Amino acid sequence: MDFDKIIDRRGTHCAKWDMMEPLYGVTPEDGLAMWVADTDFAVPEAVSAKMREMADHGVYGYVNCESQYKNAIQWWMENRHGWSVDADAIFTTTGLVNGVGMCLDTFTQPGDGIVLFTPVYHAFAKVIRLAGREVVECQMVQEDGAYKMDFAAYDAQMTGKEKMVILCSPHNPGGRVWTQDELQQVADFCERHDLMLISDEIHHDLVFGGRKHIPMAVAVPEVSTRLIMLTAPSKTFNFAGLHTGQVIIPDETLREQFRRRMMAIYLQGNTAGEFATIAAYSPDGVAYIEELVPYLEGNKKLFDEAVNAIPGLQSMELQSTYLAWVDFSGTGMEREEFTRRVEQGAKIAANHGTTFGTGGESFLRFNLGTQRARVEEACERLSKAFADLQ
Secondary structure, three states, X not given: OOOOOOOOOOOOOOHHHHOHHHHHOOOOOOOEEEOOXXXXXXXXXXXXXXXXXXXXXXXXXXXXXHHHHHHHHHXXXXXXXXXXXXXXXXXXXXXXXXXXXXXXXXXXXXXOEEEEEEOOOHHHHHHHHHOOOEEEEEEOEEEOOEEEOOHHHHHHHOOOOEEEEEEEOOOOOOOOOOOXXXXXXXXXXXXXXXXXXXXXXXXXXXXXXXXXXXXXXXXXXXXXHHEEXXXXXXXXXXXXXXXXXXXXXXXXXXXXXXXXXXXXXXXXXXXXXXHHHHHHOOHHHHHHHHHHHHHHHHHHHHHHHHHHOOOOOEEOOOOEOOEEEXXXXXXXXXXXXXXXXXXXXXXXXXXXXXXXXXXXXXXXXXXXXXXXXXXXXXXXXXXXXXXXXX
């Protein structure tokens, strides 16, 4: 796969490129889009071939590919992650944010507290608040340049109003791959406070440095009576626009609750997304990802070396994901100043750290899921924007 090939997404209704000017004041003509968490890479050829096959068929009526679709998911999880999934446990939503919303709707009530380990993926808090639930921020701490969870502090925060935890595993935006011990601590925390556990594992295929992602269902199987797993092929294979994600529920009682709620609003998957999943979760998909991960790791290495050479900037070491998390606190600048330099000086659109919750105030998130030449250009632009510090 030629990941260096530039694919011009401007003027194609691409959110990442065509929306950065109204949101960030960075024009697509002379700017770099490094915010929305999709990549600028073509999907695997097997996925493209499946989409062409659908288009050429010419009839887009009702389709039932459930058995093949679930078989592909089972094959992928077993072969890539050592996780044996029951076909009856798999439900399809229109992406993982929709899956989070469905879990809130099914298993909690308005006013309930929902625990987030912040800073964390911004859509969680947004959906929680829109659902009339309360965001409970348990701020992580940094040790040796990486995020850790402080459960003694979190225990003290709990009031009894909390009903659910949403874990991001691997973590976005910090890039942590949680260890077996850390996952056990999360499960124990949920047991102590009688909390449902939602584990968003959408970045599980994108792991660096010989590390191994451990699905929560594998790490702590005894937590299954309160566990909901969220997965999707969209980050791995870059078809988030097909809006297809999986809610996987090990416990039969929780499954039935979820199934009833889905049927009550008649929520179903879409044919294009399910066919794309079948094509991606295959040996062709394995070949794609085994080229993609080293390429992303190369982007990460290049970006980190350049950013960390700028006095006052620190890029957190990514263990997973393609989303660099850069701390500007060492510059002594106010948030408005370092953001202005990135957006107006370097002409880069990057996510504002404040949207990720408490602890993100001094950060910006940069999407490295793009061609190497663009990452090199971003490094040069950032160096010039902060040249007075060097």
